[in-house]
Amino acid sequence: xxxxxxxxxxxxxxxxxxxxxxxxxxxxxxxxxxxxxxxxxxxxxxxxxxxxxxxxxxxxxxxxxxxxxxxxxxxxxxxxxxxxxxxxxxxxxxxxxxxxxxxxxxxxxxxxxxxxxxxxxxxxxxxxxxxxxxxxxxxxxxxxxxxxxxxxxxxxxxxxxxxxxxxxxxxxxxxxxxxxxxxxxxxxxxxxxxxxxxxxxxxxxxxxxxxxxxxxxxxxxxxxxxxxxxxxxxxxxxxxxxxxxxxxxxxxxxxxxxxxxxxxxxxxxxxxxxxxxxxxxxxxxxxxxxxxxxxxxxxxxxxxxxxxxxxxxxxxxxxxxxxxxxxxxxxxxxxxxxxxxxxxxxxxxxxxxxxxxxxxxxxxxxxxxxxxxxxxxxxxxxxxxxxxxxxxxxxxxxxxxxxxxxxxxxxxxxxxxxxxxxxxxxxxxxxxxxxxxxxxxxxxxxxxxxxxxxxxxxxxxxxxxxxxxxxxxxxxxxxxxxxxxxxxxxxxxxxxxxxxxxxxxxxxxxxxxxxxxxxxxxxxxxxxxxxxxxxxxxxxxxxxxxxxxxxxxxxxxxxxxxxxxxxxxxxxxxxxxxxxxxxxx
Amino acid sequence: xxxxxxxxxxxxxxxxxxxxxxxxxxxxxxxxxxxxxxxxxxxxxxxxxxxxxxxxxxxxxxxxxxxxxxxxxxxxxxxxxxxxxxxxxxxxxxxxxxxxxxxxxxxxxxxxxxxxxxxxxxxxxxxxxxxxxxxxxxxxxxxxxxxxxxxxxxxxxxxxxxxxxxxxxxxxxxxxxxxxxxxxxxxxxxxxxxxxxxxxxxxxxxxxxxxxxxxxxxxxxxxxxxxxxxxxxxxxxxxxxxxxxxxxxxxxxxxxxxxxxxxxxxxxxxxxxxxxxxxxxxxxxxxxxxxxxxxxxxxxxxxxxxxxxxxxxxxxxxxxxxxxxxxxxxxxxxxxxxxxxxxxxxxxxxxxxxxxxxxxxxxxxxxxxxxxxxx
Numbered sequence: 001x002x003x004x005x006x007x008x009x010x011x012x013x014x015x016x017x018x019x020x021x022x023x024x025x026x027x028x029x030x031x032x033x034x035x036x037x038x039x040x041x042x043x044x045x046x047x048x049x050x051x052x053x054x055x056x057x058x059x060x061x062x063x064x065x066x067x068x069x070x071x072x073x074x075x076x077x078x079x080x081x082x083x084x085x086x087x088x089x090x091x092x093x094x095x096x097x098x099x100x101x102x103x104x105x106x107x108x109x110x111x112x113x114x115x116x117x118x119x120x121x122x123x124x125x126x127x128x129x130x131x132x133x134x135x136x137x138x139x140x141x142x143x144x145x146x147x148x149x150x151x152x153x154x155x156x157x158x159x160x161x162x163x164x165x166x167x168x169x170x171x172x173x174x175x176x177x178x179x180x181x182x183x184x185x186x187x188x189x190x191x192x193x194x195x196x197x198x199x200x201x202x203x204x205x206x207x208x209x210x211x212x213x214x215x216x217x218x219x220x221x222x223x224x225x226x227x228x229x230x231x232x233x234x235x236x237x238x239x240x241x242x243x244x245x246x247x248x249x250x251x252x253x254x255x256x257x258x259x260x261x262x263x264x265x266x267x268x269x270x271x272x273x274x275x276x277x278x279x280x281x282x283x284x285x286x287x288x289x290x291x292x293x294x295x296x297x298x299x300x301x302x303x304x305x306x307x308x309x310x311x312x313x314x315x316x317x318x319x320x321x322x323x324x325x326x327x328x329x330x331x332x333x334x335x336x337x338x339x340x341x342x343x344x345x346x347x348x349x350x351x352x353x354x355x356x357x358x359x360x361x362x363x364x365x366x367x368x369x370x371x372x373x374x375x376x377x378x379x380x381x382x383x384x385x386x387x388x389x390x391x392x393x394x395x396x397x398x399x400x401x402x403x404x405x406x407x408x409x410x411x412x413x414x415x416x417x418x419x420x421x422x423x424x425x426x427x428x429x430x431x432x433x434x435x436x437x438x439x440x441x442x443x444x445x446x447x448x449x450x451x452x453x454x455x456x457x458x459x460x461x462x463x464x465x466x467x468x469x470x471x472x473x474x475x476x477x478x479x480x481x482x483x484x485x486x487x488x489x490x491x492x493x494x495x496x497x498x499x500x501x502x503x504x505x506x507x508x509x510x511x512x513x514x515x516x517x518x519x520x521x522x523x524x525x526x527x528x529x530x531x532x533x534x535x536x537x538x539x540x541x542x543x544x545x546x547x548x549x550x551x552x553x554x555x556x557x558x559x560x561x562x563x564x565x566x567x568x569x570x571x572x573x574x575x576x577x578x579x580x581x582x583x584x585x
Numbered sequence: 586x587x588x589x590x591x592x593x594x595x596x597x598x599x600x601x602x603x604x605x606x607x608x609x610x611x612x613x614x615x616x617x618x619x620x621x622x623x624x625x626x627x628x629x630x631x632x633x634x635x636x637x638x639x640x641x642x643x644x645x646x647x648x649x650x651x652x653x654x655x656x657x658x659x660x661x662x663x664x665x666x667x668x669x670x671x672x673x674x675x676x677x678x679x680x681x682x683x684x685x686x687x688x689x690x691x692x693x694x695x696x697x698x699x700x701x702x703x704x705x706x707x708x709x710x711x712x713x714x715x716x717x718x719x720x721x722x723x724x725x726x727x728x729x730x731x732x733x734x735x736x737x738x739x740x741x742x743x744x745x746x747x748x749x750x751x752x753x754x755x756x757x758x759x760x761x762x763x764x765x766x767x768x769x770x771x772x773x774x775x776x777x778x779x780x781x782x783x784x785x786x787x788x789x790x791x792x793x794x795x796x797x798x799x800x801x802x803x804x805x806x807x808x809x810x811x812x813x814x815x816x817x818x819x820x821x822x823x824x825x826x827x828x829x830x831x832x833x834x835x836x837x838x839x840x841x842x843x844x845x846x847x848x849x850x851x852x853x854x855x856x857x858x859x860x861x862x863x864x865x866x867x868x869x870x871x872x873x874x875x876x877x878x879x880x881x882x883x884x885x886x887x888x889x890x891x892x893x894x895x896x897x898x899x900x901x902x903x904x905x906x907x908x909x910x911x912x913x914x915x916x917x918x919x920x921x922x923x924x925x926x927x928x929x930x931x932x933x934x935x936x937x938x939x940x941x942x943x944x945x946x947x948x949x950x951x952x953x954x955x956x957x958x959x960x
Contacts, residue, residue, distance in 0.1 A: 148907040286884075338886065344828040
């Protein structure tokens with residue numbers, strides 16, 4: 001059997017292992033549902049309730065239903081239109097104590113995109129089923145939607161493709177990847193969670209990873225040692241940068257929602273723990289890339305020293321440094337572009353929040369992101385020279401080079417195509433820069449009538465915007481309705497119905513302070529409008545202000561005794577008293 | 586030293602863009618009466634406790650009230666970090682002026698300057714080219730991508746418009762204007778086209794929205810982004826895909842450059858080599874470096890999202906690990922990593938094929954030690 005056949009067999013075996021691992025990962029998650037804990041409780045009537053998470057399949061479904069006039073009730077005064085759009089579905093439970101049973105459930109559709117995912121026939125959903133001796137009490141479809149089977153199989157497919165392409169090297173890659181995942185799950189995270197210092201945990205993890213990765217992918221020997229030492233130098237430099245910069249950056253640890261939750265989970269001194277975790281993240285971030293750079297430079301210096309026996313150390317160092325300059329540039333760009341691609345959505349924040357780029361730059365989150373990037377970059381830049389120095393000490397001997405090293409230059413291409421491209425880019429930058437300046441005034445949430453223009457240019461007056469908003473509300477498209485209402489108010493700040501409907505929308509999203517401000521404005525502008533008083537009553541009820549709610553609803557009925565909504569809300573909220581109020585009108 | 590025309594033009598471009606950047610920064614909206622942007626202040630004294638809340642005496646440094654001294658409430662987390670003489674950002678809230686952030690811009694600029702100095706110091710003239718490509722990247726994103734995305738242009742198209750010159754510019758600035766760089770550019774662009782189209786299908790199948798991302802104190806960015814009228818025209822789903830393209834750019838360029846250089850080296854050492862041999866040499870080098878590069882990319886993502894991963898590890902323990910993949914934050918990162926890995930893998934055969942089909946016509950000097958970029 002020749003070497004190529006062996007390589008193919010090894011690659012096929014690695015692919016088989018990946019497919020099996022993917023299958024097991026999906027199966028393991030299914031098994032978790034199968035063995036999910038059954039929560040026991042009792043309801044107000046004393047019936048035993050059993051609740052269990054389960055995996056279910058959609059067997060039938062209906063079109064989404066919009067129920068926008070979902071009035072608050074006495075038992076739950078805050079129940080509002082946030083949960084008024086849903087898709088009725090029939091589910092067959094696949095796991096647990098309810099396996100094989102059919103249930104009817106509602107896929108609740110909020111107006112944010114992630115909660116608005118429509119379910120298709122055959123979709124898998126994560127449900128929480130609560131049953132009692134008398135039948136089903138509640139079936140809740142959990143969000144987020146089930147993504148793991150598709151994602152796991154996609155990862156496996158990708159790995160198989162890479163292994164197939166890399167053949168024998170693919171096997172080593174699969175081993176290194178498995179080791180990386182296992183080392184993170186069973187060494188790094190458990191060490192930190194058991195109270196080990198994140199700095200120490202990062203150092204142990206980094207050393208372990210570097211040794212194993214060079215063994216798997218770079219080979220053992222002096223070259224690997226030089227690469228590891230160089231990479232360690234780079235990592236130490238980046239750690240020093242993080243520790244030195246954390247003070248001037250005035251980091252409190254309240255950088256992100258995740259970091260706050262993490263600090264609470266870990267306990268201890270928030271600020272101290274945070275900086276140490278930041279160091280740990282930075283080390284992991286550049287670990288692979290500095291090792292890659294270290295291996296490249298150590299290989300280059302070794303090769304130069306082998307081909308030029310007796311080469312001067314200074315000449316070998318120059319070759320190593322030249323190699324470092326060649327490779328570090330693109331690696332640095334790799335680091336920066338990965339960062340930029342991940343943070344592209346954050347670039348929209350100044351427009352979304354109506355703040356300046358400067359304010360974004362001063363936020364702790366952005367400062368930490370930049371610190372991580374800069375520390376990683378500086379560590380990467382330091383790795384090249386350190387590895388070159390170590391490699392020269394390992395491989396080059398003192399002596400005189402027989403052949404001086406020369407750099408080969410390639411023939412240059414004509415410069416005019418590049419000049420044309422740069423001119424076009426410059427023009428594009430200038431035109432778009434001017435557009436940005438214009439946009440800054442136009443698209444600010446606080447700026448005037450143009451706010452509405454982002455919806456549709458056909459709308460001319462505040463009433464047009466209001467009609468558009470009412471139509472969107474009937475469709476259940478509340479974000480667009482809110483935009484149109486804002487557009488109407490931009491054209492006519494005293495448009496009472498727009499204030500009123502905006503108050504209703506805000507209250508539905510539990511944004512009570514702005515809802516209160518809007519309804520107060522609406523009441524000033526439309527003091528004798530029954531519908532406005534009805535909405536005011538609903539807003540007050542959602543805010544748990546029953547006396548004010550009752551007063552407003554009664555006022556609505558005084559102004560229009562035929563206001564069925566107000567009458568029904570009054571009856572639902574205040575029962576018999578409402579009937580008394582109704583009798584008096 | 587001979588000054589080349591494109592170097593002059595690049596300098597002119599940078600100067601224009603720098604002027605535009607300074608002109609546009611913090612330009613107040615027309616209707617400034619309604620705007621409530623943060624203003625700069627300087628701590629005079631404090632903290633004082635009023636009604637159980639910490640206040641600092643702050644001198645306002647800009648705007649119509651510049652020079653006035655006021656009392657501003659300070660969030661408790663910043664009390665220990667602020668003292669007299671330090672800068673801060675203030676905003677008017679309904680309860681009065683509030684310190685929103687300590688002023689960090691000086692330290693941030695110093696950090697960026699440190700990176701620039703390190704690049705120039707360790708990489709010499711080549712470092713200046715790297716700096717130029719970083720600045721061009723920033724300018725293209727800020728002055729081309731953002732304004733057009735805000736106007737409703739599809740972010741994926743914009744990623745193509747800005748990504749192609751970024752890729753070409755980066756490779757040319759670092760590798761020089763020669764045929765070797767052209768091969769790398771062509772290989773990278775081919776790989777990026779596929780890398781952008783595959784996630785477009787995958788993200789749709791996974792029902793990713795592009796909004797369930799965290800930043801700062803926002804668990805999910807849908808609160809400030811999706812509900813904002815100013816961003817009504819932005820397609821956040823496509824913004825996710827654009828992020829994938831941008832994130833893949835650097836790694837793809839790196840792999841393409843290595844493969845293109847390897848083919849050129851083989852062609853230089855054996856000018857009569859057949860295309861098959863050149864292609865095989867490129868593929869072999871690509872296979873050598875790919876494993877380490879993919880793991881390096883995986884670790885970069887893991888490092889950037891370290892806190893999230895650790896938190897999910899803690900919170901995820903009662904659940905099956907597979908269930909964590911249901912969360913869009915994790916799923917989107919996996920798609921990013923996967924797309925970058927695909928782009929890097931595809932860059933190898935594309936670049937090897939192109940470089941072997943159109944071998945470089947270098948003027949060959951005497952043989953020199955072959956310095957290959959990887960083990």
